[in-house]
Amino acid sequence: MIKLENVTKVYKTGVRAVNNMNIDIGEGEFVYVIGPTGAGKSTFIKLLYREEKASSGKVIVAGQDVSKIKNRKVPYFRRNIGVVFQNFRLLPKKTVFENVAFTLEVTDTPKVQIRKKVRRTLELVGLEDKANAFPHELSGGQQQRVAIARAIVNSPKVLIADEPTGNLDPDTSNEIIALLERINEVNHTTILVVTHDKEIVQKHKKRTILIEDGCIKTDTSVGGYVDGIH
Amino acid sequence: MEFISCIRNLPKHCKTAFQNIWRNGVMSVSSIFAVTITLLLISVIGVIAINIQDMTYSIEDSLTIYVQMDREISDEEAQKLLPEIEAIDGVKTATFSSKEEELDKLIEMQDEDGKALFESYRENNPLGAAYVVEVNDAQQIDAVTEQISTLDHVNQATSGGESTHALVNSLETIRNGGAIFVVGLTIIALFMIANTIKMTITSRQTEIGIMRMVGASNWYIRLPYMLEGIFIGLLGSLIPILVIYFGYTWLYSGAVDLLPAMLSLREPFPFIWQCSGIMVALGCGVGLIGSFVSVRKFLKF
Ligand SMILES: Nc1ncnc2c1ncn2[C@@H]1O[C@H](COP(=O)(O)OP(=O)(O)O)[C@@H](O)[C@H]1O
Ligand SMILES: [Mg+2]
Numbered sequence: 309m310i311k312l313e314n315v316t317k318v319y320k321t322g323v324r325a326v327n328n329m330n331i332d333i334g335e336g337e338f339v340y341v342i343g344p345t346g347a348g349k350s351t352f353i354k355l356l357y358r359e360e361k362a363s364s365g366k367v368i369v370a371g372q373d374v375s376k377i378k379n380r381k382v383p384y385f386r387r388n389i390g391v392v393f394q395n396f397r398l399l400p401k402k403t404v405f406e407n408v409a410f411t412l413e414v415t416d417t418p419k420v421q422i423r424k425k426v427r428r429t430l431e432l433v434g435l436e437d438k439a440n441a442f443p444h445e446l447s448g449g450q451q452q453r454v455a456i457a458r459a460i461v462n463s464p465k466v467l468i469a470d471e472p473t474g475n476l477d478p479d480t481s482n483e484i485i486a487l488l489e490r491i492n493e494v495n496h497t498t499i500l501v502v503t504h505d506k507e508i509v510q511k512h513k514k515r516t517i518l519i520e521d522g523c524i525k526t527d528t529s530v531g532g533y534v535d536g537i538h
Numbered sequence: 539m540e541f542i543s544c545i546r547n548l549p550k551h552c553k554t555a556f557q558n559i560w561r562n563g564v565m566s567v568s569s570i571f572a573v574t575i576t577l578l579l580i581s582v583i584g585v586i587a588i589n590i591q592d593m594t595y596s597i598e599d600s601l602t603i604y605v606q607m608d609r610e611i612s613d614e615e616a617q618k619l620l621p622e623i624e625a626i627d628g629v630k631t632a633t634f635s636s637k638e639e640e641l642d643k644l645i646e647m648q649d650e651d652g653k654a655l656f657e658s659y660r661e662n663n664p665l666g667a668a669y670v671v672e673v674n675d676a677q678q679i680d681a682v683t684e685q686i687s688t689l690d691h692v693n694q695a696t697s698g699g700e701s702t703h704a705l706v707n708s709l710e711t712i713r714n715g716g717a718i719f720v721v722g723l724t725i726i727a728l729f730m731i732a733n734t735i736k737m738t739i740t741s742r743q744t745e746i747g748i749m750r751m752v753g754a755s756n757w758y759i760r761l762p763y764m765l766e767g768i769f770i771g772l773l774g775s776l777i778p779i780l781v782i783y784f785g786y787t788w789l790y791s792g793a794v795d796l797l798p799a800m801l802s803l804r805e806p807f808p809f810i811w812q813c814s815g816i817m818v819a820l821g822c823g824v825g826l827i828g829s830f831v832s833v834r835k836f837l838k839f
Contacts, residue, residue: 357751380756387753397748401561413550414754416543458752 309335309466309498310356315365317351317522325351327522328365335465336496338489340509343519349502352519353468356500357389358382370465387415390459390467390497394474396451398443398458404430405439408457415462429461432494433487449480453487460491466498467491473505481505485512544757555765559773565738566770572734573774573825576727577817581778583723585786585813587716593801594709598676600800601702603683605632606693609666613637616667619689623669626685628678633670640665666693676706728824731774735767735828739836746836756837760830767829771821779814786810 310333317326325348333339341349354360355367358374367374370388377385398407405426412422430436433453443451452472459467469488473481485501485508492499503509509516518525544551559566605623607616613636623632635643641663645656659665671686673679679697686695749759790806797803 383750383753383755383758385753386751391751397744397751399745399748401558401745410749410754411752414749414752414758416547 309333309337309370310500311366311368312355313366313368315355315362315367317348317355317360318363325522326355326362329522329524331517331524331527333498333500335498336492338492338499338514339501340514340516341500341502341519342504342506342509342516343525345504347519348522349519350470351522353391353470353500353502356466356468357386357391383414387462388465390456390462390464392452392455392459392467392469392472394471396443396448396455396475398451398454400443403440403442404435404446404454407443407454408461411458411462417462425461426457429457432460432491433457447480448476449483452476452480452484456484456487456491460495460497463495464497466500468500468502470502471504472501473503473508478507481508482511540755540757544761547758547761551761551765554762555769558762558766559769562738565741569731569734569738569770570774573731573771573821574777576730577775577778577821578781580720580724580727580820581782581813581817582785584720585782587720589803590716591713592804594713596800596802597709598706599672601673601676601679601697601706603669603671603673603679603686603695603697605669605671605686605695607666607668608691608693609637609664611666611691613667616691619669619691622689623671623686626682628673628675628682630672630674632672635668635670637663637665637667640668671695677710679703679706724820728820731771731821731824732828732831735770735825736832739763739829739832743836746833750837759837760833763829763833764826767825767827768822769825771823771825772818774825775814775817775821778817782813782817783810786813 310331312329312331315326315329316324318324327348329352341352343349351360355362355374356369358377362375372385372388374385399410402410408426408429409422412425417425427436427439430439433456435450435453435457438446438450438454443454446454452475456467456469456472467488472488473484476484488499488501489512491497515527515529517527607619616636617634620632620634623629641656641659644665645653648656669686671682673682680703683695683697686692746759787806787810790803793803
């Protein structure tokens with residue numbers, strides 16, 4: 309589902325954020341990406357949804373060579389990928405329902421379908437009674453659920469979450485991770501979670517990739533050993 | 539393909555645009571207000587300038603050359619000069635007036651006694667025939683007068699001399715000054731509107747980022763903003779149109795008895811509709827282009 313071959317990303321500033329990275333993530337996998345601040349985790353996932361372009365190497369996501377996608381086609385490519393951020397990034401002037409529906413509206417989904425899918429997704433994330441609330445009326449955990457609902461409502465093949473629990477307390481964080489696990493099980497979505505939170509990684513054991521200085525230091529799937537997460 | 543989908547979604551985009559205007563409350567009101575103020579300024583100054591222009595033109599149109607023919611020659615002979623006068627560069631019309639008509643005009647201007655006195659000249663008319671000549675461009679009046687003076691049998695050609703010359707020059711200055719002022723004001727105003735719109739859109743940079751993240755195509759993002767710009771322009775032009783409509787009809791009905799015909803204001807209709815049309819076009823056009831340009835900056839990859 310996700311494949312990187314000798315990928316390097318050098319920013320205009322000269323910072324080498326990703327350095328000759330190789331990785332292979334299969335369909336339906338649940339993977340943690342961990343590592344210290346500035347290690348290149350965000351850059352790595354930005355390469356996946358074409359927020360940044362690789363300087364060299366090959367990035368393949370959902371069967372498409374990402375660096376070969378024309379600018380004009382990027383929006384269509386992004387419809388294969390759901391993205392969730394630490395700061396939720398909801399549209400503040402839209403209701404919960406509208407925020408989630410937005411993903412479907414841009415793809416010209418018929419209205420009846422939109423209503424059905426949004427309702428089902430809100431049920432999945434446990435927010436069916438907040439459909440008409442505005443983001444600022446919700447708690448952080450609830451806002452993140454809306455963001456997750458928006459990311460998965462169009463059944464993307466891949467869901468990427470960049471520190472989704474960074475702004476949440478431990479209990480809420482656990483709920484969010486449990487939700488992501490459920491989505492992984494129910495929808496068989498490939499899920500990548502970038503996190504700082506060692507408790508989460510230890511509690512919900514999954515394949516874990518440690519990135520340091522733009523390189524993959526360890527990968528539990530290839531016999532790596534992650535212990536002293538700083 | 540992408541464009542067709544946008545057209546199909548136009549009602550939805552319109553709804554989004556209205557929703558954005560409504561939910562952005564203060565920001566929208568301030569944009570609409572900026573459009574209102576600038577259009578009001580443009581329209582009031584513009585209407586004044588246009589009317590002053592009209593007046594200067596009608597003053598200029600009233601300037602004519604009075605050509606007196608030698609009194610010895612007959613009407614028939616004097617009339618032969620008509621093609622020659624009309625052939626002069628810059629002459630718009632030349633109207634012949636016979637000796638008889640000249641005397642009529644003279645008598646018309648006298649009081650009762652004078653009328654009787656001049657009536658006695660009817661048998662042996664001492665006046666010569668005359669032409670009243672209109673010119674295309676008031677600036678040329680001196681040159682044309684001079685040329686006519688040199689023609690055969692012309693006794694005298696007068697245009698009011700220096701004072702006319704000075705008047706024409708000052709009218710020209712008023713017109714040019716007014717035009718420059720209005721154009722300058724319009725450009726400043728348009729920049730103001732465009733800038734306000736740019737501010738409202740810059741404040742929604744994150745919003746655009748989110749739309750792109752969920753896979754909205756560029757046109758899908760752009761269209762609601764462009765419509766929003768148009769609607770803001772439209773809403774902003776409402777008050778100026780009302781002001782012009784009621785203000786100008788009121789001014790016109792008040793001025794119609796006060797001002798001499800030469801200085802009369804332009805007929806309110808279709809003038810008001812033309813002004814309104816220009817204002818709507820300005821408001822919407824600037825709104826549309828302003829938002830298009832502002833959004834474009836955030837749509838680069
Ligand atoms: N847009 C950018 N331009 C230049 N340098 C950047 C940019 N984004 C990130 N970097 C740099 O790249 C490195 C990796 O950053 P990032 O991928 O955000 O790390 P992480 O998410 O692991 O904290 C850092 O040194 C950071 O300063
Ligand atoms: Mg990061």
